[in-house]
Amino acid sequence: MQITKTNAMRILDVNKIPYEVLFYDNEDGKIHGTAVAEKIGRVPEAVFKTLVSHSGSNLYVFVIPVGEELDLKKAARAAGEKRIEMLPVKDLQKWTGYVRGGCSPVGMKKLYPTFIDSSAEPLDKIAVSAGKIGLQMELAPVRLADTIAAKFMELARHDSNGDNPL
Structure with a gap:
């Protein structure tokens, strides 16, 4: 199958x-995380979704397992903010260049x-x-973190119902 490279893939290359x-x-x-995990034959714990949040004019990106929910308090602590909110889906493409369901942590604007x-x-x-x-692209998480200057932090709410479609 011919692959048209995305920005994310070109950056990794x-x-x-x-x-x-x-x-x-x-x-x-069905493009929500757990459906995608099933479709690609991977366990939900090894498939991660990319969520974008903001605090005022500052944007932050969080990458968490698809079956989990972002804990906004943990996310705010990680970002050094008092409080953060999820970026409205209607603003996602404007700030990242990506659409819901196709938002990669690599290659944002x-x-x-x-x-x-x-x-x-x-x-x-x-x-x-x-x-x-x-x-989807599968890679070593440490290499992903190095590429996007990410930090590993505890971010997920561990009492979630298992499938947050964000």
């Missing part, structure tokens, strides 16, 4: 970061302060959006 592209069918409209849930750090590989709905 330039930085010589090895990754594997994983495709999934999105025609059924600007390199925002980024935090990856600490559950990723011991894993050999995690999957994140490749920057387009229907594409």
